[in-house]
Amino acid sequence: MPISMLLNIARQSLLYRRGSMGLTVAAIAVSVFTLLGIEHVRHAATQSFNSTISGVDLIVGPRTSDINLLLTTVFRIGSPSQNMSWRSYQQLKDHQSVAWTIPISLGDSHRSFRVVGTESQFFKQFQYAQSRPLIFTQGHTFSDLYDVVLGAQVAQELNYKLNDKLVLTHGLAAISFHKHDAYPFRVVGILAATGTPVDNAIYVSLAGLDAIHQPTTHHNSEQSPLEPASISAVMIGLTSKLATFKVQREINAATSEPLTAILPGVALSQLWQMSRGLENTLHLMARLMLCASLLGLAAMLLASMRERRYELAVMRSLGASSGTIFILIEIESLCVSLLGILLGSLSVLAVITAAHDWVMVNYGVDIGLTTVSLHYLVTPFYVLFGAMLTGVVPAFYGCLKVR
Incomplete structure (x- = not known):
């Protein structure tokens, strides 16, 4: 089955379940916002702290x-x-x-x-x-x-x-x-x-x-x-x-x-x-939130398998293989994750832009976009990889249900 057709089916399926999908996207967005926000503030705070005094040798x-x-x-x-x-x-x-x-x-x-x-x-x-x-x-x-x-x-x-x-x-x-x-x-x-x-x-x-x-x-x-x-x-x-x-x-x-x-x-x-202990604690909390949202994604996909039993059976009768069903569910998982990553990343950028001057004046931390670290760019790939892993379980479950 062409990949374009799979993408269209995944889009229609997610739109049909837009209520539960919206909540899952929101949960992932909050997790991504927290993870990226903590990393960005930590990196900016480190730079600002190290330059509390500047120009003095x-x-x-x-x-x-x-x-x-x-x-x-x-x-x-x-x-x-x-x-x-x-x-x-x-x-x-x-x-x-x-x-x-x-x-x-x-x-x-x-x-x-x-x-x-x-x-x-x-x-x-x-x-x-x-x-x-x-x-x-x-x-x-x-x-x-x-x-x-x-x-x-x-x-x-x-x-x-x-x-x-x-x-x-x-x-x-x-x-x-x-x-x-x-x-x-x-x-x-x-x-x-x-x-x-x-x-x-x-x-x-x-x-x-x-x-x-x-x-x-x-x-x-x-x-x-x-x-x-x-x-x-x-x-x-x-x-x-x-x-x-x-x-x-x-x-x-x-x-x-x-x-x-x-x-x-x-x-x-x-x-x-x-202060490394506090930093590590914040990182751990952010990662636990991300794991919770990814598990929520897997739970949503698993819960939809019973509703989609006849839909998937029709696809099998039309010639779709178990591998095609597996890829379809993985695509849905990645689409939900991408939407969450996009929403969370844009929210972080909006907050940075809006609160930059206020944070600088009140806390002396320069959270401008010039302080974006490599970790900020790599994090979305970690989230996508986690979504692929969590999507494996509902994908296998969907394949078994339509045999």
Whole structure:
């Protein structure tokens, strides 16, 4: 029997049973949507996480583990056990292979949000995602000793606006009895949302942060800039990527002060590996959903065999062989699967297109179509192969019924 005739018979048969077929297609589409969605988000989240900090070649801090230094400086989790001296920072800044530096000083907070002491260079050099720069939605960087710039999440939750005053507190506790009431800061800038830890921090100048901790009279912007005795860490950009490992070895082997230099990308990858258990669980759930929908496809085809007993008998009387009946049922199985794959794939693409900007702003994950992985393209073939396997049972059953 010509394949075109088999395709036409399969189409007419599926249209006749469009109610049960529609439910099966929907079940497969949901499974494909879940499987592809999880894989796409996982791949995009991995890329976005690994680029939480972009363009920084090295992060240098006091001697500690790579993960601990990364958590402290980039994610503001925990507190540095000790600081690095200002003298060491100056030596790094003057290194011939160093193009720019971003000093980081931690320790204070404001209403549970971390305060980061830094310099204006931070807003020019720090990048995230695929080399995206920080953008001011309002205001500008520091221009006075007691200026403060807010991350997007801080400004939103605390409802701060430009020129509002705020007071820093010593330490990281939610309730502190040591407030720097004598030195209020003025909001001069608010950053655009990035979906990264940048959104959850408050940024002040190193000089301003040091001024509020000095046991002297009130400082103002007309006085000479203050130099802190120490800082928590420093982010470094090098003149050449080829010098990265050489400079890292020099810093780690220095004897003047024990320091640790890490590659942010490598440390981020190590940190991401800790979430592999959650990834595997999501993959397992998606695959179980797919198996359930394919079993539903087999159940639909098996349930239709009794209704189609006379139909198949007529085909046999017209000369159709058992092999033809087998191929017909397999074609129906593949057609239902193809419809489910097409509907599920188009749904994933529609959601990615519609939610891309929202996800980027709120979670910092770039789920754009540029992050489509090879697995996304291979998955439909796995689904079709599974449909062929699950279609074998009803196909054999149909052949036996019409003997």
